[in-house]
Amino acid sequence: MxxxxxxxxxxxxxxxxxxxxxxxxxxxxxxxxxxxxxxxxxxxxxxxxxxxxxxxxxxxxxxxxxxxxxxxxxxxxxxxxxxxxxxxxxxxxxxxxxxxxxxxxxxxxxxxxxxxxxxxxSEGVMAALLGFDREQLEQQIAQTPDVVLANDNNAGQVVISGSIEAVDAILANVKAKRAVKLNVSGAFHxxxxxxxxxxxxxxxxxxxxxxxxxxxxxxxxxxxxxxxxxxxxxxxxxxxxxxxxxxxxxxxxxxxxxxxxxxxxxxxxxxxxxxxxxxxxxxxxxxxxxxxxxxxxx
The missing domain is CATH 3.40.366.10 (Malonyl-Coenzyme A Acyl Carrier Protein, domain 2)
Structure with a gap:
């Protein structure tokens, strides 16, 4: 079977x-x-x-x-x-x-x-990243308070979650093929x-x-x-x-x-x-x- x-x-x-x-x-x-x-x-x-x-x-x-x-x-x-x-x-x-x-x-x-x-x-936001440098992302998350890796879906697709300022900082400093904020009410996970x-x-x-x-x-x-x-x-x-x-x-x-x-x-x-x-x-x-x-x- x-x-x-x-x-x-x-x-x-x-x-x-x-x-x-x-x-x-x-x-x-x-x-x-x-x-x-x-x-x-x-x-x-x-x-x-x-x-x-x-x-x-x-x-x-x-x-x-x-x-x-x-x-x-x-x-x-x-x-x-x-x-x-x-x-x-x-x-x-x-x-x-x-x-x-x-x-x-x-x-x-x-x-x-x-x-x-x-x-x-109502606190915080989430954003999805596709096609990024994982090592760079992990370094940026480690250096940035109030943001975490919320969904580690596969090697090229993740979701980050945290305060608006922290998520914006990650999106500004990590190169990704695509990055988009999710339409959710808060910083889940x-x-x-x-x-x-x-x-x-x-x-x-x-x-x-x-x-x-x-x-x-x-x-x-x-x-x-x-x-x-x-x-x-x-x-x-x-x-x-x-x-x-x-x-x-x-x-x-x-x-x-x-x-x-x-x-x-x-x-x-x-x-x-x-x-x-x-x-x-x-x-x-x-x-x-x-x-x-x-x-x-x-």
């Missing part, structure tokens, strides 16, 4: 109309209704809103969690199972759900609070999120974590783990810690993974992974039509 990892994208992969082909499925309808009771608003309505409400953090994170969870459930209904899971930022919550660490409702309640706190963040992280911990402490059924590679510590307390501690550090996706990608071949399935809208993660691990077979499941054929009944 080919060892397979499932990966789940985070904020930035959302799109107007995502999940539209799921609305008519009875199993999906049940999840959407459950989500509406928890959230107080409709995931399908937000995703179909032409004013791009789905790109506001408050809505983006719960919408991605719900749609990715439904797709993962449909995968499992068809006889598919991962040998390893990982998620990019928000996607880590879906990975933990799929690994059986908490149930759908508990995960969505965590994501709802996380989205509220991050949407309310940086120490500037410490206040929000402290509030979030109060909610996280109330959720019981179970041992994972399959190993999870966490954003802040990209080594396989199944222990409930370890996974909870890692998630607790995620809001202020860096997303170490390049290292997560490198861990997959080390763990014997040969195939990676990105479950969720878009092809962000497979595009990132391809550069780091070109030998891995990459598959995308973002719509019903991309789901695998159901396994034959014996």
């Amino acid at each position: 080919t060892k397979t990892a499932w990966v789940f994208p985070g904020q930035g992969s959302q799109a107007i109309g995502m999940g539209a082909d799921l609305y008519s499925l009875a199993a999906a309808q049940a999840k959407f209704q459950q989500a509406e009771q928890i959230l107080g608003w409709s995931v399908p309505e937000i995703c179909q809103n032409l004013d791009d409400k789905v790109s506001r953090t408050l809505y983006t994170q719960p919408c991605l969690y719900v749609i990715e969870s439904i797709l993962a459930d449909l995968m499992r209904d068809r006889g598919e199972q991962p040998d390893l899971v990982a998620g990019h930022s928000l996607g880590e919550y879906v990975a933990l759900y799929v690994a059986g660490v908490f149930d759908f409702e508990s995960g969505l309640r965590l994501v709802k609070r996380r989205a509220e706190l991050m949407d309310a963040a 940086s120490p500037l999120m410490a206040g929000a992280a402290a509030e979030f911990q109060e909610v996280l402490d109330q959720v019981e974590f179970r041992a994972a059924r399959v190993p999870v590679l966490s954003n802040v510590d990209p080594t396989p783990a199944t222990d409930a307390e370890v996974l909870k501690d890692r998630l607790n550090r995620q809001m202020t810690g860096s997303v170490r996706w390049r290292e997560i990608s490198l861990q997959m071949p080390e763990a014997g993974i040969e195939r990676v399935v990105e479950v969720g809208p878009g092809k962000v993660l497979t595009g990132i992974i391809k550069r780091t691990c070109p030998t891995l077979a990459l598959v995308n499941v973002s719509t019903l039509s991309e789901l695998p054929t159901p396994a034959p009944v014996a």
Whole structure:
């Protein structure tokens, strides 16, 4: 059997109309209704809103969690199972759900609070850099207070996060093929999120974590783990810690993974992974039509 990892994208992969082909499925309808009771608003309505409400953090994170969870459930209904899971930022919550660490409702309640706190963040900015000198970037970050490497996606694509002045200083001093500030409310995955992280911990402490059924590679510590307390501690550090996706990608071949399935809208993660691990077979499941054929009944 080919060892397979499932990966789940985070904020930035959302799109107007995502999940539209799921609305008519009875199993999906049940999840959407459950989500509406928890959230107080409709995931399908937000995703179909032409004013791009789905790109506001408050809505983006719960919408991605719900749609990715439904797709993962449909995968499992068809006889598919991962040998390893990982998620990019928000996607880590879906990975933990799929690994059986908490149930759908508990995960969505965590994501709802996380989205509220991050949407309310107003301090700092984030910027993406593509095609840069890594050594120069790391030197500049080390010399500049109040800025960190927030997302280390692959060798040529990163996101920095910090105060406006610090991020501007990095952009002025590091040559890059492309550098762009992100349309987010605050400096996510940086120490500037410490206040929000402290509030979030109060909610996280109330959720019981179970041992994972399959190993999870966490954003802040990209080594396989199944222990409930370890996974909870890692998630607790995620809001202020860096997303170490390049290292997560490198861990997959080390763990014997040969195939990676990105479950969720878009092809962000497979595009990132391809550069780091070109030998891995990459598959995308973002719509019903991309789901695998159901396994034959014996």
